[in-house]
Amino acid sequence: MSRVIMASNQCDVISHSPLRPLSETLFGVAKQKNALWLGWSGEISKDDKRSIRQRELAECELCSWSLTAEEYGDYYHGYVHKQLWPVFHNRPDLAVFQPGAFEAYRRYNERVAEQIADHLCPDDSVWVHDYHLMGVARNLKEAGYLNRCGFFLHHAFPPGEIFRALPEHDWLMQSLFYYDLVGFQSRNDASHFVTWISRRYRTEKVSETLFRVNGHLLRVGVFPCGVAASPPPAGVRKERPxxxxxxxxxxxxxxxxxxxxxxxxxxxxxxxxxxxxxxxxxxxxxxxxxxxxxxxxxxxxxxxxxxxxxxxxxxxxxxxxxxxxxxxxxxxxxxxxxxxxxxxxxxxxxxxxxxxxxxxxxxxxxxxxxxxxxxxxxxxxxxxxxxxxxxxxxxxxxxxxxxxxxxxxxxxxxxxxxxxxxxxYNHHWWASGFLNALEADTETVPDPFFLPAHRLFASPGRY
CATH class of the missing domain: 3.40.50.2000 (Glycogen Phosphorylase B;)
Known part of the structure; x- marks a missing residue:
């Protein structure tokens, strides 16, 4: 039976309390989809060996690992925090280009792809989250795994000229072409992405959301991330501060x-x-x-x-x-x-x-x-x-x-x-919209299905 394999920066629902909103959202999705969720445990190994733990929890399966001190210093802080974070927050002036950091990032993505491959069945779909793991699909596809792979960027995507500040911007961008679906939080982010690939790469627009880029067929969609809905609080606080x-x-x-x-x-x-x-x-x-x-x-x-x-x-x-x-x-x-x-x-x-x-x-x-x-x-x-x-x-x-x-x-x-x-438009709507778009036949499903957010937006609030 096919399943969803999710990979994110952290899979920390065991070691981290309270849960961060994104971890809470991903955990809720993993439970609903009976998924396998992989990621960093939040721990750092005291030696050069990574400890890997696998367990079942609340109708889903978790696989987490520690980072070595080298991975934590070079991959996580050296590249993700000091290079990717400033650029994806439109502050390339704050970036610190540390020698060897990108190579650590590339190696870490290879290791995550290997972890996914160890669990991968032919009918499984792979859902990769955020800029920490942009190269995972590239590693899987080049190793011969042809499973559907989707990527969702939880951060904003910067304008192309800012993204270009990364010395490895071409490798990162071409890694995204190995995904079948790339999802963004907003139309503005998707627009920045589509504008850049149209300017810099051999791009054919097949339809509103489907592109052939450097020979890869790539779907682009907007899927605003949601949170778990909860009932309103009971009672009225008469003297609220x-x-x-x-x-x-x-x-x-x-x-x-x-x-x-x-x-x-x-x-x-x-x-x-x-x-x-x-x-x-x-x-x-x-x-x-x-x-x-x-x-x-x-x-x-x-x-x-x-x-x-x-x-x-x-x-x-x-x-x-x-x-x-x-x-x-x-x-x-x-x-x-x-x-x-x-x-x-x-x-x-x-x-x-x-x-x-x-x-x-x-x-x-x-x-x-x-x-x-x-x-x-x-x-x-x-x-x-x-x-x-x-x-x-x-x-x-x-x-x-x-x-x-x-x-x-x-x-x-x-x-x-x-x-x-x-x-x-809660977290289940978000996950279902993305995964349905990932698994659907690109030749038969109309474009608006892949852009569910287009019905949400109206004129901004005034005061």
């Missing part, structure tokens, strides 16, 4: 400093919010990368201290900055449910699953307002949020004022639309 919640990793793409500037401007221009509104900024240390600009963390701590020193007193602080612990899932959901605004404004992000989690945590009788960056994939889908330019502190400040003063009827209308979108 005026909290603005924001959860991020400290990085050069998070935009936290601009949020702090927006809060300062809000308090200066609208003094009625003094002693009333608090920004709760949670920066998860477990997801932090050591590759952000040196001194960034201290800069954020200084900005928070200046804000609290300028406006706070013994009874109230404008900022509550947390960067010392990973919040448990229940505590995170409680924080979301108690906050009157969810502020998710990165400079660049593939989807923002946390923004969807915020909407699901709201009480429909008294919901909070979602403020979302234009530069996240979720902005194409969640058009009833307040959409902002995260680089413009003035626009952010006005969006905060609009959200804080928004009438209940308007908040309920926006929340109802957002919740309907998120619950319908």
């Amino acid at each position: 005026r909290w603005v919640v924001s959860t991020d990793v400290i990085s050069d793409a998070s935009g936290i400093a601009w949020r702090l500037a927006a809060l300062r401007q809000l308090l200066e221009q609208h003094p009625q919010y003094l002693h009333d509104v608090t920004l709760v900024q949670v920066s998860d240390p477990s997801r932090a990368s050591p590759c952000f600009t040196p001194g960034l963390r201290h800069q954020l701590e200084r900005l928070c201290g200046e804000l609290n020193g300028s406006y706070g007193d013994f009874d109230w602080s404008p900022v509550n900055y947390l960067h010392n612990d990973t919040p448990e899932t229940a505590r995170r959901e409680s924080l979301y449910s108690q906050s009157c605004i969810g502020l998710f404004t990165p400079f660049c992000e593939g989807m923002s699953l946390e923004a969807k989690k915020y909407v699901l945590a709201q009480d429909p009788a008294d919901p909070g307002v979602l403020i979302l960056s234009h530069f996240t994939g979720a902005a194409e889908q969640l058009h009833d949020a307040l959409l902002v330019n995260p680089y413009d502190a003035g626009e952010l400040s006005e969006a905060l004022h609009c959200a804080l003063s928004m009438p209940l009827a308007e908040r309920k209308r926006r929340h109802q639309q957002l919740r309907q979108q998120i619950c319908h």
Whole structure:
């Protein structure tokens, strides 16, 4: 019987608690599809040997392994964090091109392909996730495995001229041509990809989403990643605190400093919010990368201290900055449910699953307002949020004022639309849409089937 074999950067549902939103989504899909899920366990070997563990858990099978110290240093930090991360976040100026890092990346992709091949049956489909494993299908196909292979990019795909900053950009791009289907979070990402391959490679457009590139038949689709739907919280909190919640990793793409500037401007221009509104900024240390600009963390701590020193007193602080612990899932959901605004404004992000989690945590009788960056994939889908330019502190400040003063009827209308979108287009819809597109006959299925997101998008929210 055919099955789905999923490969991602991490398969950490055993060793990592609480689960990250993406791990939670992939685990839910693996259980529904009775899949085999492979990936890094999150552990680092103390010697040069990789330990591999395989187990059955909740109707799916997990195969995880540790990284050697060399793989962790050269492949994971040397290439993924220091080269791929900056380029895929539109910051090639931050990239550090470390000798030998790409060769470590290429070898690691070969090893992952070998792990998949050990379990592969002729009718199985392979679903590879994110830029950590772009070369897996290339290795499988060159080894003679002809199984359907799909690739989904959870991050945003950069414009071609930025992608070209990677010295190995041609190898990476041509590796994607070995997949039968390449999926993106947004139409903007797919457009960047199609524009680049049309300019740089021998490309024939067979149909709206089907291309023949350098002799490979390649399907391109847009599949916004979803989260598990959950029932709305019971009961109405009558005296909810005026909290603005924001959860991020400290990085050069998070935009936290601009949020702090927006809060300062809000308090200066609208003094009625003094002693009333608090920004709760949670920066998860477990997801932090050591590759952000040196001194960034201290800069954020200084900005928070200046804000609290300028406006706070013994009874109230404008900022509550947390960067010392990973919040448990229940505590995170409680924080979301108690906050009157969810502020998710990165400079660049593939989807923002946390923004969807915020909407699901709201009480429909008294919901909070979602403020979302234009530069996240979720902005194409969640058009009833307040959409902002995260680089413009003035626009952010006005969006905060609009959200804080928004009438209940308007908040309920926006929340109802957002919740309907998120619950319908959940993680099962996302996985089924992608896998159906991967397994279908490209000659008989109409193009709109492979582009399910085209029905979702409307004009962006205004305020």
